[in-house]
Amino acid sequence: xxxxxxxxxxxxxxxxxxxxxxxxxxxxxxxxxxxxxxxxxxxxxxxxxxxxxxxxxxxxxxxxxxxxxxxxxxxxxxxxxxxxxxxxxxxxxxxxxxxxxxxxxxxxxxxxxxxxxxxxxxxxxxxxxxxxxxxxxxxxxxxxxxxxxxxxxxxxxxxxxxxxxxxxxxxxxxxxxxxxxxxxxxxxxxxxxxxxxxxxxxxxxxxxxxxxxxxxxxxxxxxxxxxxxxxxxxxxxxxxxxxxxxxxxxxxxxxxxxxxxxxxxxxxxxxxxxxxxxxxxxxxxxxxxxxxxxxxxxxxxxxxxxxxxxxxxxxxxxxxxxxxxxxxxxxxxxxxxxxxxxxxxxxxxxxxxxxxxxxxxxxxxxxxxxxxxxxxxxxxxxxxxxxxxxxxxxxxxxxxxxxxxxxxxxxxxxxxxxxxxxxxxxxxxxxxxxxxxxxxxxxxxxxxxxxxxxxx
Amino acid sequence: xxxxxxxxxxxxxxxxxxxxxxxxxxxxxxxxxxxxxxxxxxxxxxxxxxxxxxxxxxxxxxxxxxxxxxxxxxxxxxxxxxxxxxxxxxxxxxxxxxxxxxxxxxxxxxxxxxxxxxxxxxxxxxxxxxxxxxxxxxxxxxxxxxxxxxxxxxxxxxxxxxxxxxxxxxxxxxxxxxx
Numbered sequence: 019x020x021x022x023x024x025x026x027x028x029x030x031x032x033x034x035x036x037x038x039x040x041x042x043x044x045x046x047x048x049x050x051x052x053x054x055x056x057x058x059x060x061x062x063x064x065x066x067x068x069x070x071x072x073x074x075x076x077x078x079x080x081x082x083x084x085x086x087x088x089x090x091x092x093x094x095x096x097x098x099x100x101x102x103x104x105x106x107x108x109x110x111x112x113x114x115x116x117x118x119x120x121x122x123x124x125x126x127x128x129x130x131x132x133x134x135x136x137x138x139x140x141x142x143x144x145x146x147x148x149x150x151x152x153x154x155x156x157x158x159x160x161x162x163x164x165x166x167x168x169x170x171x172x173x174x175x176x177x178x179x180x181x182x183x184x185x186x187x188x189x190x191x192x193x194x195x196x197x198x199x200x201x202x203x204x205x206x207x208x209x210x211x212x213x214x215x216x217x218x219x220x221x222x223x224x225x226x227x228x229x230x231x232x233x234x235x236x237x238x239x240x241x242x243x244x245x246x247x248x249x250x251x252x253x254x255x256x257x258x259x260x261x262x263x264x265x266x267x268x269x270x271x272x273x274x275x276x277x278x279x280x281x282x283x284x285x286x287x288x289x290x291x292x293x294x295x296x297x298x299x300x301x302x303x304x305x306x307x308x309x310x311x312x313x314x315x316x317x318x319x320x321x322x323x324x325x326x327x328x329x330x331x332x333x334x335x336x337x338x339x340x341x342x343x344x345x346x347x348x349x350x351x352x353x354x355x356x357x358x359x360x361x362x363x364x365x366x367x368x369x370x371x372x373x374x375x376x377x378x379x380x381x382x383x384x385x386x387x388x389x390x391x392x393x394x395x396x397x398x399x400x401x402x403x404x405x406x407x408x409x410x411x412x413x414x415x416x417x418x419x420x421x422x423x424x425x426x427x428x429x430x431x432x433x434x435x436x437x438x439x440x441x442x443x444x445x446x447x448x449x450x451x452x453x454x455x456x457x458x459x460x461x462x463x464x465x466x467x468x469x470x471x472x473x474x
Numbered sequence: 475x476x477x478x479x480x481x482x483x484x485x486x487x488x489x490x491x492x493x494x495x496x497x498x499x500x501x502x503x504x505x506x507x508x509x510x511x512x513x514x515x516x517x518x519x520x521x522x523x524x525x526x527x528x529x530x531x532x533x534x535x536x537x538x539x540x541x542x543x544x545x546x547x548x549x550x551x552x553x554x555x556x557x558x559x560x561x562x563x564x565x566x567x568x569x570x571x572x573x574x575x576x577x578x579x580x581x582x583x584x585x586x587x588x589x590x591x592x593x594x595x596x597x598x599x600x601x602x603x604x605x606x607x608x609x610x611x612x613x614x615x616x617x618x619x620x621x622x623x624x625x626x627x628x629x630x631x632x633x634x635x636x637x638x639x640x641x642x643x644x645x646x647x648x649x650x651x652x653x
Contacts, residue, residue, distance in 0.1 A: 040514060040618035166553055174553035178562050178572040186579040194586040201590050205616070209514070212613040228600030231607070232615050234498075234511040235529075236597045238521035242531045243593035247586055250539075254582045261575060464515040472491050472517055 035310040064449040070442020077435040100154035107147035113291020114140025119251035130462040146440040180264040187261040272349035273414035282334030289327040290403035293396035372402025482605035482653035486645035494620035508628035534592035542584025
């Protein structure tokens, strides 16, 4: 039994390459922030992302000037790109919380090397997601009306609406993700404070570390608080995409009004999130030479998570199709027929290819361990998941109960500029993050080393 | 006010977590109660060795979480059933099932914020100045060294005896911490 266990352990790639010490992991990760000069490649990458961010600001500025008439949204497709992108981005964020909270509770120690930048990814993705409903309300400068505050109009929000639930779910999610991220950073801020040789840098990290000194009492409370936060974030992350799916499922539009939505949305969120984690991790580990910490094991495990959640998503599509037939409801049946034969049918077939068929190659171990193959498959999955949200939002809306209200959706250049602009904003934030914060949790990596073990 | 002791404590430096845990146990068993240990990462069981077994964080989180949930529910009830009742789809004004989601979110929000702030407050952070930082070697406490300190406020503390005791623990070095 023991031998068998050992032999399978040997076959697996390690979570952290052997030969590291407390000092070497500290130096290697903190050097990226403290001593490594910014390369030309970084400036080019950041420059492009920054210009895309400026394009986003331009698109938003023009939107403020003209109103959302510049977008392609109109009746019957009132939701369009804004909601497609909102759901897509917020789904991507879910993998970060899954890695940091759920895998922590499940004691999956391999999470320790990817949780920090996965959490950063969550934060930036939620920031991008939050923009869309905010702009989509039409008068963004009055978006604070969504919150219950005492006002001279003497009205209150309507709390029975899933859209209100969404406001609370997403804002809580953003807050808790930020807290969780910051809390994980405190001991690493202390490390950077003690490692840096420039006074002003020490001042900044020292302020952020708030005087952390690694006392055993502090660690004890810290670990308790971290676990509790993980315990709170776990149901939260599952609830967020559930509530997002309620935005659809509580409505009566055919194709939306179904109980499969919450689990299928959550699985889809994790699916796309892991794809984004891989798309970020693969270049980062290569460029910054972090293959010792983000090993093949991490890539392989992420691929397995994608495979599993991808199958749940496939099951969701299956149930949707089955219910279209089994419910006997004319409109539901028509929704399925319309997906397969309507004007957006090519999108639906592309969705099936991207989300169900192509990812099945992940069953092959060789591809699961190949960074290049994983990068390409992750891109395919992210495209597929965007298409899924497009199908749900646009294809369901463009053919509703009355033929007279049928329509077609034509996104404008402003829609595309806003969408690609948020990708730029996301990447620009990631570029900055890599330079100013340790992208791997240093103290959690120390606990993974064999030297960290203490016998009673 | 009594004059502050110019010495804050005596500090020993160790190379491995194992050495620190063993030294902490011996020191606590030798009767020193006001001691602390510093490490670059959490070490399981170290806090227990220096006599710290219960911390207040879970209670803070429980209370704040309950407050969050209760206030979330009451807010919705007061807004939608008392102050501004609206007939939505013929549902009762006090339609509790639709209030569950926000009640849940508010529980998580309050609990989560209190977990971070409660941890910081109980740890006495932010604390810009602390005497242990006066020891230059202490900069390695966030890298790869492990420290044990006996505070001068301990009853058993004696500048000479305690130093001798700590030397016997086989540390890398022993130093006085000026306050």
